[in-house]
Amino acid sequence: MYAGYRVDLFLMPRIYHFLYEEECIMEKYIQAGYGVVTALLVLLISACGSTPAAAPSGPAIEVSAPWVRPAVMTGMSDMAMEDGEMAEGETMEGEMAEGETMEDMSHGGGGNSAAYMTLVNTGSAADAVVGASTDVANIVELHTTEMDANGVMMMRPLEQIDIPANGEVALQPGGIHVMLIDLTQDLEEGDTVNLTLELQSGGTLEVEAPVTQR
Amino acid sequence: METQTTGQNLPRWVIPLVIGVVLLVGGALVFNALSPSRAEQNASTTPGSGGVPAYQPPTEGTPIDPPRAVKDFTLTNQAGEPMSLSDLRGKPVLIYFGYTFCPDICPTTLADMARVQQNLGDRGDDVAYVMVSVDGERDTPEVLNKYMANFGEGFIGLTGPDAEIRKITPDYGVYFQKNEVGGTSAAYLVDHSAAMYLLNAEGELAMIYGYGIPADVVTADVQAMLERQATR
Numbered sequence: 001m002y003a004g005y006r007v008d009l010f011l012m013p014r015i016y017h018f019l020y021e022e023e024c025i026m027e028k029y030i031q032a033g034y035g036v037v038t039a040l041l042v043l044l045i046s047a048c049g050s051t052p053a054a055a056p057s058g059p060a061i062e063v064s065a066p067w068v069r070p071a072v073m074t075g076m077s078d079m080a081m082e083d084g085e086m087a088e089g090e091t092m093e094g095e096m097a098e099g100e101t102m103e104d105m106s107h108g109g110g111g112n113s114a115a116y117m118t119l120v121n122t123g124s125a126a127d128a129v130v131g132a133s134t135d136v137a138n139i140v141e142l143h144t145t146e147m148d149a150n151g152v153m154m155m156r157p158l159e160q161i162d163i164p165a166n167g168e169v170a171l172q173p174g175g176i177h178v179m180l181i182d183l184t185q186d187l188e189e190g191d192t193v194n195l196t197l198e199l200q201s202g203g204t205l206e207v208e209a210p211v212t213q214r
Numbered sequence: 215m216e217t218q219t220t221g222q223n224l225p226r227w228v229i230p231l232v233i234g235v236v237l238l239v240g241g242a243l244v245f246n247a248l249s250p251s252r253a254e255q256n257a258s259t260t261p262g263s264g265g266v267p268a269y270q271p272p273t274e275g276t277p278i279d280p281p282r283a284v285k286d287f288t289l290t291n292q293a294g295e296p297m298s299l300s301d302l303r304g305k306p307v308l309i310y311f312g313y314t315f316c317p318d319i320c321p322t323t324l325a326d327m328a329r330v331q332q333n334l335g336d337r338g339d340d341v342a343y344v345m346v347s348v349d350g351e352r353d354t355p356e357v358l359n360k361y362m363a364n365f366g367e368g369f370i371g372l373t374g375p376d377a378e379i380r381k382i383t384p385d386y387g388v389y390f391q392k393n394e395v396g397g398t399s400a401a402y403l404v405d406h407s408a409a410m411y412l413l414n415a416e417g418e419l420a421m422i423y424g425y426g427i428p429a430d431v432v433t434a435d436v437q438a439m440l441e442r443q444a445t446r
């Protein structure tokens with residue numbers, strides 16, 4: 001071993017010297033011991049610092065296997081701004097039968113979809129997706145779906161999607177997704193969706209996601 | 215004195231060497247411990263490792279034996295016409311309670327229903343495929359019309375006022391709750407049970423399938439139900 005060779009060179013003259021000394025004090029050996037130890041530690045640390053396989057410093061995000069769920073514009077508008085238009089306790093029966101609420105509510109084509117992928121961080125620092133945008137939807141949000149023990153599903157917005165250093169995070173049905181709200185076009189199998197992800201580290205990632213039914 | 219000198223001479227140079235080797239090996243071990251192995255990295259980033267145990271999809275349905283009668287109901291279908299559960303009598307019914315704003319669990323389940331329909335081939339039309347909306351406010355018949363057509367031919371979307379839906383759901387053990395949630399442009403989200411249900415041709419609840427049930431499992435159950443029906 002490389003380190004062992006250096007150690008012997010360092011150690012041998014001292015050993016030789018000590019062997020021929022009559023009244024050796026223990027302190028001397030201890031001092032010599034510390035010397036050896038210090039040298040070894042210096043060697044060890046310098047060896048670690050120059051490890052050729054070291055990961056790049058900072059985050060390095062790659063996207064693998066992105067896809068988007070097929071979806072249609074349903075004409076539904078689901079923006080929070082419509083909230084006020086609905087008076088509390090207003091009967092929905094009348095609206096339902098006539099379906100007249102949509103005309104004045106609709107902003108885009110309505111309907112929504114979700115984008116999935118695996119985000120891989122080959123870097124030595126954590127990063128996060130903090131936002132996203134696309135041409136095919138007016139609103140893009142980061143969401144997660146959780147299932148409780150009773151099989152009740154809950155969708156909740158996320159502030160960011162964390163990607164640990166030297167780790168990965170899977171965006172998949174029933175879990176984290178990039179939600180595409182208020183579609184501007186139908187998404188059919190074979191289409192491609194261009195998605196821009198904003199990273200906490202400052203950069204952006206361009207993702208080309210095929211529309212597929214999984 | 216002899217024992218002392220030999221005892222002193224040999225170990226004297228050995229001691230620093232031993233200390234050095236121990237520290238070298240120890241240092242290497244510490245270095246290894248600080249740089250996690252590939253396996254550990256993978257384990258720590260497996261989805262669902264956020265402290266919450268990952269949901270385990272079922273491998274088979276839960277039979278209701280004997281099948282249990284459920285109340286008839288009348289809602290509005292995607293054509294804007296009234297439709298009752300009893301209108302579907304004579305066919306097994308796969309029924310799901312969801313909402314179209316749900317981008318994830320609901321379309322996955324409806325896509326699985328569509329797979330069952332495809333798996334059944336010629337007999338695909340001998341089964342009714344229904345989604346009852348738990349979001350009557352946003353899921354108008356027009357919305358449902360466009361949404362359901364995205365999945366399978368003849369898929370039925372039913373909608374109605376909250377109060378009507380609440381009369382239906384207890385028979386299935388379905389929970390749903392609107393929530394106004396911050397951090398989203400959506401006015402509200404709906405938490406809801408994600409199971410799929412199989413009613414027999416008599417309109418009785420026969421099977422419950424948790425989310426993520428393989429379509430092939432459902433197909434086999436429906437096929438068996440269709441065959442039992444034929445020999446009756």
Ligand SMILES: [Cu+2]
Nearest residue numbers: 143155179317
């Ligand atoms: Cu979502």
